Amino acid sequence: MKAFGKILGLVLLGLLLIIVALGFALTHLFDPNDYKDEIRQLARDKANIELTLNGDIGWSLFPWLGLELHDASIATLNAPKTPFADLKMLGLSVRVLPLLRREVQMSDVRVEGLNLTLARDENGHGNWEDFGKPLPGSAPATTTAPATTATPAPGETSPPAPANERPVKLDIDSLTVNNARVQYSDARNGQTFNAESIQLSTGPVHEGVNIPLKLTAFLSVGQPVVRARTELNGELRFDRALKRYQLEDMKLSGEASGEPLQGKTMTFAAQGQLLVDLAANVAEWNSLKVSANQLRALGELDLRDLDKTPKLTGGLSIAQLNLRTFLDSIGYPLPAMADATTLSKFELASRLQGSSTSLALEDLTVKLDDSTFSGRVAIDDFAKQALRLQLKADKFDADRYLPAKSESTASASAARKADVKGKEAGALAGGGTTPLPDAPTQVAWSSDTLLPVERLRQLDLQADLNFGVLTLKKLPIEDASLKASGQGGLLTLETLRGGLYNGDFESKGKLDVRPAIPQIGLSTQINRVPVEHFIKGEDDTPPLKGLLDLTSDLTASGNSQKALIDTLNGNASFAINNGVLVNANLEQQLCQGIALLNRKALSGEPRGKDTPFEELKGSLVLRNGVASNPDLKVRIPGLTVNGAGDLDLRVLGMDYRVGVIIEGDKRDMPDPACQVSARYVGLEWPLHCRGPLELGAKACRVDKDGLGKVAAKLAGDKLGEKINEKLGDKVSPELKDALKGLFKQ
Known part of the structure; x- marks a missing residue:
């Protein structure tokens, strides 16, 4: 037996040697x-x-x-x-x-x-x-047809795969x-x-164990030109039977540059745990960390229904960063804004929902500078850029984010301020005895482009925004609500309303950017809002105070402030109640006129600066930036004021003729030169107001031309009295009236 084993060993050794020799x-x-x-x-x-x-x-x-x-x-x-x-x-x-x-x-x-x-x-x-496909028309290679496998009946299990079908x-x-x-x-x-x-x-x-992996490459895209250096590290794990693939501890890093980055370089990195389960048709990216220059983000991403239309869910949070600096670092510098410190604080947290054609940020919280927004932002269709906004904010100062004034606009504004200051100084000198201020000539509006027309033409928008306090043009609007929509170049302001200084307002309008020249229509209703907040001067001293009620329906066309004002047309009606004409003592102005008629000089200095009134109202007809006001009426205690004139909104100037019926100096110690005799009762005393709109009633003077007519009327009345006295009952009343009329001509 021992010999047999030895022989067998020698045989096997010989066979092995033969195999090696054959090889x-x-x-x-x-x-x-x-x-x-x-x-x-x-x-x-x-x-x-x-x-x-x-x-x-x-x-x-x-x-x-x-x-x-x-x-x-x-x-x-x-x-x-x-x-x-x-x-x-x-x-x-x-x-x-x-x-x-x-x-x-x-x-x-x-x-x-x-x-x-x-x-x-x-x-x-x-x-x-x-x-791997044969040429068209060629006969395929002969293959042995696989045996037909019977489909198991419901409830039955499939037979195990043959041994030769094992992976x-x-x-x-x-x-x-x-x-x-x-x-x-x-x-x-x-x-x-x-x-x-x-x-x-x-x-x-x-298979079934972690495989260390390292991949580096240089990537480039042709349109637009983008170049990137990338490095990928991680551990790959796969199970072909379960169709399950994982990349654990994945770390991707690199640098990118190219046309979209405007010559700038972006350093990026991403890491996390990746899983693709083709049996369940899901893909996951857990423990997601992403960085791009100054940006840092965390999140989780899930894709479902990979075999159909994939659906995205997950969450994303972006740590606080200087958004202005970040955008500049990737080649998208922001335009200059009124406040250069805006967008210095930005952070975001949201749930994600999306598909291959849409993306929604649900339960969104955004902190932007001093404001906090919450709600929903979505793009319903990437191809149509269908933007949907539903946001609430605690407060937002929109003025800070408006475009900064250009050099030409700033220069024109400075020239106008100097012009108004000069006219105001002249108007205040001499207590109203100086000549009328000249009408302003400096254009008050910017010619800078106002609207991004091409972008607005492509906009598909539905916006529903609410603010605790919205600051717009220095006006703090409380509980502000804005609803707007836009599609195909037609934007509709469905409503903009809110509370303003214990009053309220509402505006509606449309912006049509489909024509070469944009067209705007706006309707506004204002109720009991202090007017001084709309017309403050450069020194924050308004020319007028009171509670404003306004109804307007206006249209304009153009793409700059100047163009819109130059084409402003429409109608408006207004009423200001319980108001004050600031730094404009109309009583002093009229006493000056009475003193002239009395041929006396006022003995005292002006005592009051303001003129209170009960109501100031009228209507406006606007034609190409000029508002005609034919029915101005002011109710002042002891005075009745009627006026008519124009407001030239292009240069913010006014030119008014005003008639005032007064009772005289009603103070406890009246000025002797301003005493009204019985013959002055019922007379309409003329004023002429001309100059920058900011001056208000400070630009008003006694109309000496009109005062001459008043003097002529008074002279005619006095002559009539003498005729009555001399003729008595010697002539008929008809003849006396004829003689009076002759001397009044």
Whole structure:
């Protein structure tokens, strides 16, 4: 028995030596380079590919089945002269005996100089779609039809897969790819994509265990031109039976530059845990961390229904950053604003919902400078840029975010201020005895472009905004509500309303940017709002105070303040109650006129500066920036005021003729020169108001031309009295009336 074992051992040793000898003989006596043509033909017949072998083929047989290809390429049969892929060298080795057990045990796999070219033609057909397909009209290779498998009835379990259908088990020591390149082009839109200098290295590749992975590449896109350097690290884990793939501890970093960044460079990084489960049709990115220059964000992302229309859910939060600095660092500098410190504080937190065509930020909280917004922001359709806003804010000062004044506008504004200051100084000198101020000539409005017309024409908007306090043009609007919509270049202000200094207002309007020149229509209702907040001067001293009621319906066209004012048309009516004409003592002005008629001089200095009134009302008809006011009426204790004139909104000037019926100096110690005799009762005393609108009643003077008519009337009345006295009852009343009328002409 011992001898038999010895003999058996010798036999096995001999067989092994024979196998080794055969392997040595095959690898040294058989040269695959002599059969390149047969190999190419076999590739055409069996794999339906065009294989080109320009370099040598190296191989080994046992115990490793080794193969080395040099300078090889493959192409589709439809385009055999255009390589689909080529490489400089491919080296791999496979253990022979494990192949019998459907196990692939490989040593290091090396790929050098791989170049993969992908392209779509004008019809949208990709060259990869022909890979492995026979030429049209050629007979397919004869294959053995698989046995038909009966479908199990409901409730029954499928029979186990045959042993020969078990997946092949992979066992690779490592995979290395050096200097690879992938090129993609699309003839339909001219778009190109390149990945160059691809370097890939892995640790041992085993199914169901973590595989260390490192990938670097230089990426570029053609339209617009973008270039990026990227590096990816992580541990890959996969289970082909469960169709489950994970990239754990993923870290992606790099730098990007190009046309969208306007010459700037963006440093970016991302990390987290990635999972793709094709059996469940889900993908997840957990423990997400993203950075881009100064931006830092955290979140979770989930994709569902990968086999249908993918749906995105998740959450995102952005840590506080200087948004202005960040946008400038990625090539999107913000225009100058009225307050240069705006957008210095920005942070965001939100839930995400989306699809391939839409994205919504739900339960959104945004902190912007001193304001906090909450609500929802969504793009319902990326292609249509359909923007939907539903936001509430505690407070928001919109004035800070308005465009800064241009140099030309600032210069014109300074010139107008100087002009108004000069006229105001003259108006206040001499207690109303100075000449009338000249009408202003400096344009009060900017010619800078006001509206981004092209962007507004593309806007699809629905906005519902609410503010605890909205500051607009220095007006603090409480409980402000704004609803607006826009589509196809027609924007509608459905409502803008709120409380204002214990009063309220509401505006509605439309902006049509479809024509070459934008058209605007606006209707406004104001109830009991202090008028002084609308017409404050540069020194915050308004020319007029009181509670304003206003109804207006206006239209205009143009794309600058000046153009809109120059084309302003419409109608308005107004009433100001319980008001004051500031720094304008009309009583003093009228006493001056009475003193002139009395041929006396006022003995005292002006005592009062303001003129209170009960009501000031009228209507306006606006034509191309000039508002005609034919029915001005003012109720002042002891006075009745009627007036008519124009407000030139283009230069913010006024020119009014005012008639005042007074009772005289009603003070406890009246000025003797301002005593009203019985013959003055019922007379309308004329005033002329002209100058910058900011001066208000300070620009009013006694109208000496009109005062002459009053004097003539008084002289006629006095002569009539003498006629009555002299003639008595000697002539008829008709003759006396005729004589009086003659002297009043």
